[in-house]
Amino acid sequence: MxxxxxxxxxxxxxxxxxxxxxxxxxxxxxxxxxxxxxxxxxxxxxxxxxxxxxxxxxxxxxxxxxxxxxxxxxxxxxxxxxxxxxxxxxxxxxxxxxxxxxxxxxxxxxxxxxxxxxxxxxxxxxxxxxxxxxxxxxxxxxxxxxxxxxKLIEEGIIDANGIPSKHxxxxxxxxxxxxxxAHFAWRCFDGKLQEIxxxxxxxxxxxxxxxxxxxxxxxxxxxxxxxxxxxxxxxxxxxxxxxxxQPVGHLWPEDSTCLQWLDQQPNCSVVYVAFGSFTVFEQSQFHELALGLELSGHPFLWVVRPDLTKAPDANYPDGFQTRIAARGQMVGWAPQQKVLAHPSIACFLTHCGWNSTMEGLRMGVPFLCWPYFADQFLNQAYISDVWKVGLQLNPDHKGIISRDEIKKKVDELLGDEKIKERSLDLKEKAKIxxxxxxxxxxxxxxxxxxxxxxx
Structure with missing residues (x-):
C-alpha cells in the first residue's frame, strides 16, 4: 500500500x-x-x-x-x-x-x-x-x-433566474x-452574467x-x-x-518590507486597509478613502493593488503622499496573516471576503466593513450584527463612503472596549x-x- x-x-x-x-x-x-x-x-x-x-x-x-x-x-x-x-x-x-x-x-x-x-x-x-x-x-x-x-423560488421570493420579486x-x-x-451573492453581477x-x-x-x-x-x-x-x-x-x-496561493508578490514598518509603530495604533483581489474603486471614491485615512490621524498600512482603481495607476489626491509620509504606508500586496498578527494593528478596514474575515477573527482584530460584492454583504452582517466585532461603513446619498464617515467609524471602533473584548473572545474560540x-x-x-x- x-x-x-x-x-x-x-x-x-x-x-x-x-x-x-x-x-x-x-x-x-x-x-x-x-x-x-x-x-x-x-x-x-x-x-x-x-x-x-x-x-x-x-x-x-x-x-x-x-x-x-x-x-x-x-x-x-x-x-x-x-x-x-x-x-x-x-x-x-x-x-x-x-x-x-x-x-x-x-x-x-x-x-x-x-x-x-x-x-x-x-x-x-x-x-x-x-x-x-x-x-x-x-x-x-x-x-x-x-x-x-x-424553496425561495416556490415562495416567490426569487424567480427561476434568481431575480428577487422585491427588495x-x-x-x-x-x-x-x-x-x-438585493445582496444575494449572484446579484452583484450585471445582466446575463447574473443568470449564468x-x-x-x-x-x-x-x-x-x-x-x-x-x-x-x-x-x-x-x-x-x-x-x-x-x-x-x-x-x-x-x-x-x-x-x-512554501506557496500560500498568492497571485501577487508580497511586499514584506511593511512588517519592518509595522515594527516601528506603537501597539494597537495602525489601521490596516485591504480590499482583497477583486474590489475596484472609482477615482472619486479612491480619493475619499485616501483623505479619510489622512483625516483619521492614525498610522495606516494600505494595500493598493496595481488594479485597485479603474485608472491604470492609482492617482492619489494632490500632496497626499507627502502629507502622510510619516505615518502612512502603501504597498502593492501584503503578507496579510503576518500583518494581522502584528501587535501594532488596531483594526482591519476590509471588503469582508471570507478569507479576510477568517484571518481577522483568528487574530482577534476588530473590523471596519466595506463589502464590495457577492457574499461579502452576508459576511458583513455576521461581523457587525451577529458577532458584533466590527462596524459597517455607510455610503452617503451619492453612494460614496465619505472621508468624514471613515474618520467617524475609526474613532468609534477604536474607542469601543466591548468590540475589542468580543474580538478576543472569538480569537480564543477559533484557536480552540x-x-x-x-x-x-x-x-x-x-x-x-x-x-x-x-x-
Whole structure:
C-alpha cells in the first residue's frame, strides 16, 4: 500500500486558491501526498509571487492545466467566458493527468479534492471510481442560502433566474441573520452574467451531492445554525502565510518590507486597509478613502493593488503622499496573516471576503466593513450584527463612503472596549476549534484517517 495521494483543484481566483492551498499544506503535514492543480495562467502568477527563497523543497506538487482561454486574454474581463471554458476544457485534461499519474507513480490518486465551484471534478472522480471531497471556500450560511433556492423560488421570493420579486429582508432560520435579497451573492453581477452565475452556483451545489465529504473553511461557534442545512464539516479557520518558502496561493508578490514598518509603530495604533483581489474603486471614491485615512490621524498600512482603481495607476489626491509620509504606508500586496498578527494593528478596514474575515477573527482584530460584492454583504452582517466585532461603513446619498464617515467609524471602533473584548473572545474560540480536541481539528483528523484508510 502506498501513501494517500490527493489531487486538489481550486477555482482559479485568489480567494479560492488561498484556503485550498493551506488545506493542502495541512494534509501534506499529515503525510498525504498532494498534487495541486492550477490553471496555466494562475500557476505562472503563483510561481512568480514566490519570492521567499528557501532550501526547503516545496512539499506539494504544483501542476497546471489549460483553462481554454487564449494566452494574454483578460480572464477578469469576461468571467462568464472563463466559467464556460473551464467546464468544457478542464475535465478531459484532469482525467488525462490522473491517468498519467496512476501509470507513472507508486502513490496512485486516492482522492480528488475540489472547490465546489469546480463541481465537474466530482463527476470526473465518479467516472474514474475515485473518492471525492468538496471544499467550500465561503461561509456555511452562503451554502445554506444556495440549498434554499428551490424553496425561495416556490415562495416567490426569487424567480427561476434568481431575480428577487422585491427588495426585502429574509431569514432562512430564526437563528441566522436576516439577508437582504438585493445582496444575494449572484446579484452583484450585471445582466446575463447574473443568470449564468446563479444557475452555475445552484448546479454546482447539486452536482456535489455525489461527493464523499463536504468540508469548509469555518468553525461551529460562529455560524452554528447554518450547519443544520448545509451538510458541511468545518475544518477552519485555515491560516495561510505561515510557511516560509512554501506557496500560500498568492497571485501577487508580497511586499514584506511593511512588517519592518509595522515594527516601528506603537501597539494597537495602525489601521490596516485591504480590499482583497477583486474590489475596484472609482477615482472619486479612491480619493475619499485616501483623505479619510489622512483625516483619521492614525498610522495606516494600505494595500493598493496595481488594479485597485479603474485608472491604470492609482492617482492619489494632490500632496497626499507627502502629507502622510510619516505615518502612512502603501504597498502593492501584503503578507496579510503576518500583518494581522502584528501587535501594532488596531483594526482591519476590509471588503469582508471570507478569507479576510477568517484571518481577522483568528487574530482577534476588530473590523471596519466595506463589502464590495457577492457574499461579502452576508459576511458583513455576521461581523457587525451577529458577532458584533466590527462596524459597517455607510455610503452617503451619492453612494460614496465619505472621508468624514471613515474618520467617524475609526474613532468609534477604536474607542469601543466591548468590540475589542468580543474580538478576543472569538480569537480564543477559533484557536480552540483548530487545536487538539477542537471541533475543526476532529473533523480534519477524521478526514485524514479516512484518506489513509483508502490508500
Amino acid at each position: 502506498g501513501n494517500p495521494h490527493a489531487v486538489v483543484i481550486a477555482y482559479p481566483v485568489q480567494g479560492h486558491v488561498i484556503p485550498l492551498m493551506e488545506f493542502s499544506h495541512c494534509l501534506a503535514d499529515c503525510g498525504v501526498k498532494i498534487t495541486f492543480v492550477n490553471t496555466h495562467s494562475n500557476h505562472s502568477r503563483m510561481m512568480n509571487s514566490l519570492q521567499e527563497k528557501s532550501n526547503k523543497q516545496i512539499q506539494i506538487d504544483l501542476v497546471s492545466l489549460p483553462d481554454g482561454i487564449a494566452e494574454g486574454e483578460d480572464r477578469n474581463l469576461v468571467p462568464e467566458k472563463l466559467y464556460d471554458s473551464i467546464i468544457k476544457t478542464m475535465p478531459g485534461y484532469l482525467e488525462k493527468l490522473i491517468t498519467k499519474i496512476n501509470k507513472s507513480f507508486k502513490d496512485k490518486i486516492t482522492c480528488i479534492i475540489a472547490d465546489e465551484n469546480m463541481a465537474w471534478a466530482v463527476q470526473v472522480a465518479k467516472k474514474m471510481g475515485i473518492p471525492s471531497a468538496v471544499f467550500w471556500p465561503a461561509s456555511a450560511s452562503l451554502r445554506a442560502l444556495l440549498l434554499h433556492i428551490p 426585502q429582508m429574509i431569514k432562512l432560520s430564526p437563528t441566522m441573520p436576516a439577508m437582504n435579497t 452565475i446563479f444557475h452555475g452556483m445552484y448546479s454546482n451545489n447539486q452536482a456535489v451531492k455525489d461527493a464523499d465529504w463536504l468540508l469548509c473553511n469555518s468553525f461551529y461557534d460562529i455560524e452554528p445554525s447554518a450547519y443544520a442545512s448545509s451538510n458541511l464539516l468545518p475544518v477552519g479557520p485555515m491560516l495561510p502565510g505561515t510557511r516560509p518558502g 476549534s483548530v487545536h487538539e480536541g477542537g471541533s475543526s481539528n476532529k473533523n480534519f483528523k477524521n478526514f485524514v484517517e479516512a484518506l489513509k484508510g483508502m490508500s
